Amino acid sequence: MNIQEKQQIQQAFQETMDYDELMNCTRCGFCLPSCPTYIETGRNEVHSPRGRIALMKGLVDGVIEPSQEVKDSIDMCLGCRACEPVCPSGVKFGRLLEQARDAIYQHKKQTLPEKLIKGIFFKNIFPYQNRMMGVTGLLSFYQRSGAQKLAQATGVMNLFPESMRSMEKVLPSVPKKSQMKDRPRHLQPLKLEKKKKVAFFSGCLMDTMFMHTNDATVKLLQYAGCEIVVPSLQACCGALHGHSGEMEQAREMAKRNIQAFEEVEVDYIISNAGGCGAFLVEYDHLLKNDSEWSTRAKRFCNKVKDITSILIELDFHKQPLSLDNQIVTYQDSCHLKNGQRTFMEPRQLLESIDGVHYVEMKDAGRCCGSAGIYNIVQSEMSMQILDYKMEQAQNTKAKTIVTANPGCLLQMKLGIEREGRSNEMEAVHIVDLLLQAYENVNVRSNLHDEAATYIRA
């Protein structure tokens, strides 16, 4: 970092950081045992929430100047926000982190992978759902055409970091572009009378790479008695941008989504990705300095709900649900748990399935190391965290690891692949498991087809 860069960063910190929020930290240290990087670095205060807040404040106060080590501390944070629920002072660490990253990345030169990801994906692809389809379509082509086999055989993938190499193997097969496009946007409840009208936030990654999980979500909502609207103008939630210091982009995404969902009158806005949901509920904070938008944002935020939460509210778990006998464990989505404080509902749903023997894994609430693009830009720490996670998962003897967020799902798949256990273990999104459990009991296979016809009608 040269002197000019340091000055710019310091100034950016003074302009960007919420000083009152920094002052709210009493340095009691109650956050320390909740922080995965504090634990994995062998209790290094630099990599703890309390330490990071002290660094941020130190930069604002001018007690220290920006340095590589300071930046490393901020970069190393997973942004899992496990420190928030345990903070008696109620410090909103996630927001401080966003501000700090914003301040650093306004001026800091970025590494090549960071630049590539942020430049290409954040600015040019995630915001545009048709381009998302295009890119994931390329991936689909890669997978179907034999190029994947070729790449794996030639060892081209060895040029990439280890986590990316393994990740490439576990990516789900992407549906064809035509399948992604040709889907209904307004659906009626199935079998039950209508209980609620909801809008579905489909997400960018979820609606392409994990399209089947999105379809399963919609179907579960139908079975639970919801009328569903899927607004066509919605965009990526902006979380990946927001968490990496691209705040302007994030605000743009937020406005587009607020507008898109204002056009329908619904009881709830349903998300099936913990990471997106936690960002959606913070839109009011994101737009707090914009008087017109902040009111609209508040209305939007109040309606956001995770799929597991509405299923419990509508007593979905009281219907008969059944799966083959198996041990199941659950990996919390950090943002679902710490951002939306939703963690009992997924467990309650899983425990209500006949045949499922639910075993809680140790530290299920601790981040898996996926954390947005963390597993790519902080590959080493991410894999260290994942190793611990897989050890805990294996101790439960579970056949199925359930998650509630696409990033966690990929990371769990990656973990299983890395441990070479893909024959005895699988990772699934909770809605896929629930749909299977529901249809095993309630839908004969031919009825399933009828339902599908009905949906598309």
Place this chain on the structure above:
Amino acid sequence: MLHSEVKGKLLAIVGAENVEDNNASLLAYSYDSTARFQALPDAMVAPRNTEEVAGVVKVCNEHKIPIVPRGSGTNLCAGTTPTKGGIVLIFKHMNHILEIDQENLTMTVEPGVYTKDILNAAIDVGLFYPPDPGSMHISQIGGNISENSGGLRGLKYGVTRDYVLGLEIVLPNGEVIQTGGKLAKDVAGYDLTRLYIGAEGTLGVITKAILKLIPQPETKKTMLALYEDLEAAAETVSAIIANRIIPATLEFLDQATVQVVEDFAEIGLPVEAKAVLLIEQDGPPEVVDRDMDKIEELCKDNRAFDVQVAKTVEEAEQLTAARRSALSALSRLKPTTILEDATVPRSEIAKMVKAIGEIAEKYQLNICTFGHAGDGNLHPTCLTDARDEAEIELVEKAFEEIFQQAVALGGTITGEHGVGMMKLPYLHLKAGEHGIEAMRSIKQAIDPNGIMNPGKMIEPKGRQRMVVEHQ
């Protein structure tokens, strides 16, 4: 900055990965939990065993470099904040439970073990380690011993001091000594174990401890008693003790504290009460039942408008956990919380609570009070803003008066947090000038170069009071 020669020596002892002097590390070890105190050290050093600690101490003694031993930095008297550079010594590698001796009922530990892990390890074999400071899930035993930490169970079970049988200590000259042992009785010479308990790291570095364990109580019951006014609650405390009942826990919270704790914990605490007592009794079931019935009666006799007994273990644990969060939760109200731990004989609790109220009124300050009413240890906590210098001045005046009041009632300026830098100016109120002189002689004899945690507890003779870099 450390001289390169010194740094080289330290690196040779603990390895390159265990010495950090980049600016992020220096800042991250520049504070503890005490508001308004912060100063950068020159390096952070993390030795891996007693030999390395001894080596580091020798080097520092030779070059007169200050050493600040630090656990998890949960200290509340600026006892683990650097004052004038030097090294912060941390114990992240020395964090093992070495032995649980079920014949002698002892546990031997390294200083970096979390207090909560000690309790859990004891419980696993049907034993009990009672000291439970509010931060026990993150505080380290080395720090607990050096501060002689108290906790919620102090009334019945005593404090950390009552559970330390022996220590391994690295003296400021680098020599290693063993004190005490797995012994119930030991009068061989001065009781150095006791001297080092609560010495705040000013006399050497604790590298090992033998702790006393006791049988685990069979059962436990928890109740809340709610009051319309503070004094009725304080009188109940005296009544319980006067009736020859020693509860395991007897905590007091005022309305403001209950309110913020409830905001954080959301467990349905009675925010309508002006004062709340959290009472726990443990022991054989018949004794617990008998005591709790009697306590309930005493609460009602002393104008409690409601008494609620926790129905399940979870409910009881929620209540004590909520109480532990009181200090940090209070900080939700204002940016800065300054907490004290003035302590009086428990018979004087009502007077002390009243005096704190009057002092707060006099200086127009927002002071919430909670604490271990059963052992006379109160935590008047002032909610303020470190940026408001005029108010901070009033806060200091108010606390000085609170200390004077406590001492006048036969109490002390600090019951369990220690003197550190924060209460150094007030130590004379309790210890007297001759008392301080005796302490100073001990310090001078053991640490002639004044390298161990300088600027804490007492000042060397003739030196001006340390100017502390305020945050």
